[in-house]
Amino acid sequence: MGVLNVTPDSFSDGGRYLDPDRALAHGLAMAGAGADVVDVGGESSRPGAGRVPEAEELRRVVPVVAALAPHVRVSVDTVKPAVAQAAVEAGATLVNDISGMLWPVAAACGVGWVAMHMQGAPRTMQVHPRYDDVVAEVHGFLVERARTALEAGVREVWLDPGIGFGKTPAHNLALLHHLSELVAEGHPVLVGTSRKGFLGRLAPTPTGPPGDVDDRLPGSLATATWAMLAGASMVRVHDVASTVEAAVLVGTTRLASGPLPRQQAMSG
Numbered sequence: 001m002g003v004l005n006v007t008p009d010s011f012s013d014g015g016r017y018l019d020p021d022r023a024l025a026h027g028l029a030m031a032g033a034g035a036d037v038v039d040v041g042g043e044s045s046r047p048g049a050g051r052v053p054e055a056e057e058l059r060r061v062v063p064v065v066a067a068l069a070p071h072v073r074v075s076v077d078t079v080k081p082a083v084a085q086a087a088v089e090a091g092a093t094l095v096n097d098i099s100g101m102l103w104p105v106a107a108a109c110g111v112g113w114v115a116m117h118m119q120g121a122p123r124t125m126q127v128h129p130r131y132d133d134v135v136a137e138v139h140g141f142l143v144e145r146a147r148t149a150l151e152a153g154v155r156e157v158w159l160d161p162g163i164g165f166g167k168t169p170a171h172n173l174a175l176l177h178h179l180s181e182l183v184a185e186g187h188p189v190l191v192g193t194s195r196k197g198f199l200g201r202l203a204p205t206p207t208g209p210p211g212d213v214d215d216r217l218p219g220s221l222a223t224a225t226w227a228m229l230a231g232a233s234m235v236r237v238h239d240v241a242s243t244v245e246a247a248v249l250v251g252t253t254r255l256a257s258g259p260l261p262r263q264q265a266m267s268g
């Protein structure tokens, strides 16, 4: 899943794709680089972000969804029912919902739904995240949401632990460590670690912790690869070409069982 933020203030690419033509070009480029889904969002959910009025979010998102949908599967990253519905009418077939509340919209529109876990709301979620048992609480919430959505008639339900959404670096690590247990619940799992702040704090370099989002590609690839090995069916990323390369290598390595033919082993 390639990230397409049609916003002025997203944490890593804010302002770059606010212009609809540039957004379309970037969406097509991500599809060309191997993204199966392009996730179009018109409201940043970075820590501290405020809300965008509905009319403004519609204005940002709908034309880009309409232009991209004939070329690649489009999801809409929104928490607003009206935006989700308008995006579906414009061609989106997946509602990526960080609030975990929009299953009735997905059911009514006959499209897929991503249920993500978030503690609190973006404006304050990183102030003091607290859990007794983060893995049990997040997994329990998601499995319950999946059950409710399936009962309501949603036919495609994805679960996402919501890395960075009301979570400390230790919470994020625990969720990644136990990801295979969420996968074992039997629903397809989506994970988004791309360029997130905890990557820099967890893997300091000899010159200090990488503070800038542009320094987070190694951490993004490492954690996307971890998620794939744990059984995640989709990763949400900004750097599509590098991640597709990692995914191909994971898949190829998984298939390469047994001893290599002698000639191939020698030529490397």
Ligand code: HH2
Pocket (backbone or CB within 6 Å): 003, 005, 007, 009, 010, 011, 012, 041, 043, 044, 045, 046, 077, 096, 097, 098, 114, 116, 160, 162, 163, 190, 191, 192, 193, 236
């Ligand atoms: N992360 C972000 C936004 N939407 N959706 C899902 N399902 N999972 C995630 O981990 C996730 C998400 C935050 O990343 P980004 O869109 O790049 O930033 P911003 O919210 O600032 O636009």
